[in-house]
Amino acid sequence: MNVRLYIWQRSTAALMLPLILVHLALIFYATGKGLKAEDILARTRGSIAWASFYGIFVMAAAIHSAIGIRSILIEWLCLSTRQANLLAVSLGAALLVLGFRAIAAVVLHG
Amino acid sequence: MVSPQSELSVALWRGGKDGVYQTYQVPTRTNQTILDVVTWIQRNLDPTLSYRFACRVGMCGSCAMTVNGRPRWTCRTHVSKVASAGRLEIGPLENLPVIKDLTADMRPFFEKWQRAKGVFSPSKTRDDAIEEIKPDTPARIAADKAIECINCGVCYAACDTVRWNPDYLGPAALNRAWSLVNDVRDAGNTARLKAISADGGCHACHSHQSCQQLCPQTLNPTASISGLKRCATHAYLQGEIKP
Ligand code: SF4
Ligand code: SF4
Ligand code: FES
Numbered sequence: 001m002n003v004r005l006y007i008w009q010r011s012t013a014a015l016m017l018p019l020i021l022v023h024l025a026l027i028f029y030a031t032g033k034g035l036k037a038e039d040i041l042a043r044t045r046g047s048i049a050w051a052s053f054y055g056i057f058v059m060a061a062a063i064h065s066a067i068g069i070r071s072i073l074i075e076w077l078c079l080s081t082r083q084a085n086l087l088a089v090s091l092g093a094a095l096l097v098l099g100f101r102a103i104a105a106v107v108l109h110g
Numbered sequence: 111m112v113s114p115q116s117e118l119s120v121a122l123w124r125g126g127k128d129g130v131y132q133t134y135q136v137p138t139r140t141n142q143t144i145l146d147v148v149t150w151i152q153r154n155l156d157p158t159l160s161y162r163f164a165c166r167v168g169m170c171g172s173c174a175m176t177v178n179g180r181p182r183w184t185c186r187t188h189v190s191k192v193a194s195a196g197r198l199e200i201g202p203l204e205n206l207p208v209i210k211d212l213t214a215d216m217r218p219f220f221e222k223w224q225r226a227k228g229v230f231s232p233s234k235t236r237d238d239a240i241e242e243i244k245p246d247t248p249a250r251i252a253a254d255k256a257i258e259c260i261n262c263g264v265c266y267a268a269c270d271t272v273r274w275n276p277d278y279l280g281p282a283a284l285n286r287a288w289s290l291v292n293d294v295r296d297a298g299n300t301a302r303l304k305a306i307s308a309d310g311g312c313h314a315c316h317s318h319q320s321c322q323q324l325c326p327q328t329l330n331p332t333a334s335i336s337g338l339k340r341c342a343t344h345a346y347l348q349g350e351i352k353p
Contacts, residue, residue, distance in 0.1 A: 001314045002353045003307035003346045006339070071314070075274035081309060 005067050012064040019057045044106040051107040058099030066092030118193060120147055122159070123201035126208050131199065144177050144184035144192070148200060148212065161212035168326065171260030174267070175212050176201040181267035183260075183326040203267040219263050222279045227305045228286035231298030241295050253292035256285050256334045258327045265321035265331055277310030281321035281331035284312050288334035291341055303338075303345045307353040312338040 001009075030040060044050045070088035073079045079087070118138055121131040134151050145163055152159040163173040168186040175184050177200050178192050189198065206214035223229075234241065243250060265281040266272055272280045287306050290296045306312045315335045322330040345351045 002309045002311065003313055003342050003351070004353060006313035007343060007346065075271070078274075081277075 001067070001071055005070070008063055009067040012060040015060045016057065016064065019053070019060070022053070023057065041106060045109055047107055051103060054103045054106075055100070058096060058103065062092045062095040062099065065095060117196070118147065118189065119197050120151065121197075121199040122148070122151065122212065123208070124159075124211055126210055129208065129211070131201070138189070138196075142189045144175070144182065144187045144189060144198070144200065145173055147189060147198065148175075148184065159212070160210045169260060171262035174203055174262040174264050176204055176267065181264040181324055183262055183264060186326060203263050205267050205269070205272045206263065214263070214267075216263060218276075219266050219280070219282070220261075222283040223261075223286055225305060226279045226283035226287045226311075227298055227302035228283055228290065229298075230290060230293070231296055231301075233295055233297035243294070247294075249292040249294060252337065253289045256289040256292075256329060256331075259285060259289075259329060260327060262326060265325050265329075268320040268324045270318055270320065271314055271316055275310060275314060278314045279306065279311055281315075281325075281335065284315070284338055285329060285331040285334040287312075288338050291338065300345075300350060303342050304351045304353060306338055307342040307346060307351055309353075311353075312342060315339075 029035075066088040069091050070084045073084040073087055074081065116138055118136045119133055120136050121133045123129050124132045134155055136147050136150055139146065145166065148159070148161050149163075152161070161173075161175070163185060164170040165172075166185045168183060171183070173184045174181055176182075177184065177187060178194060178198060180192075181203055182192065184200075192198070200212060202208045202212050203214040206216065206218060209215050245251075245254070259282060261282065263282065265285075269278075269281055271278050284306060287302055290302060291299055312335045315332070317332055317336065319332045322332045325331065342351070346353070
């Protein structure tokens with residue numbers, strides 16, 4: 001890990017902390033109120049606010065976990081920096097695609 | 111028959127990388143150190159045993175070995191403190207190549223001191239007046255806390271990150287860099303911060319603290335490294351360094 005990756009990893013962690021709390025509170029709210037899928041979709045579809053909230057979340061999570069996995073690949077699987085970079089970037093890209101697909105599914109009108 | 115209290119069973123690493131542990135019986139003595147045990151074996155049982163020491167009083171840092179699974183300075187480690195049921199297992203330091211028996215090759219350790227720019231880089235010439243250093247400034251207090259390193263390699267052998275990532279500079283080299291970062295007479299800080307901010311630098315440290323737990327000089331490389339992380343992050347954000 002170098003200073004650039006370190007700053008990205010720490011800043012995405014700091015960014016995600018409040019987002020995770022809101023996300024957890026949301027889950028408790030939705031389950032506590034017994035909201036059904038259609039109730040949730042009625043609130044999220046077309047909502048720029050929820051799209052941006054989860055969009056930022058997905059980007060931060062993809063960057064944060066890719067950097068963490070890179071260290072694990074180098075330290076535990078003894079991969080070279082190049083191999084680790086490649087795999088970590090692929091993981092980050094996969095998380096971005098999956099995350100945005102999930103967001104699209106709840107905010108776009110189906 | 112000798113009672114168990116009067117004899118130690120000592121397994122010593124013999125050979126190079128592919129060596130094996132060989133067991134010796136050594137009479138116990140009061141206030142016996144691990145280095146005493148190793149020396150007794152070499153003088154009385156096998157003169158071909160290789161190991162390294164110089165000062166025997168905890169100053170030179172040359173006698174470190176792995177004792178019952180932990181890196182220790184052997185000249186200041188009493189048998190009574192580390193032997194378990196009259197048994198000792200003594201090997202070369204971990205995380206370094208073995209030369210022979212109990213001697214580890216310290217070259218990678220010192221090469222990393224060089225890589226971390228652990229060499230003082232003077233800002234004055236011999237013609238300038240000697241700079242007055244006030245002992246109570248924050249920078250000097252930080253440098254003083256880190257400065258008593260004897261280069262023994264105990265922290266380096268104790269560090270999991272060194273074990274996992276051969277590129278990692280390790281606690282001693284980074285602790286040295288931190289003492290120079292806080293030395294107002296030094297002129298090499300930009301190059302030093304750049305060196306310790308690259309891959310394998312201070313940001314690779316996981317703050318496990320094995321280094322500070324085992325450092326015989328009770329230094330705290332973990333704290334020094336977190337100081338370096340702060341300084342390097344600041345310098346990077348200010349555009350002073352590009353790793
Ligand atoms: S605190 Fe850092 S340098 Fe010290 S043992 Fe842990 S990883 Fe190694
Ligand atoms: S920091 Fe402590 S353990 Fe590490 S080399 Fe220096 S004296 Fe030895
Ligand atoms: S022999 Fe010098 S520190 Fe142990």
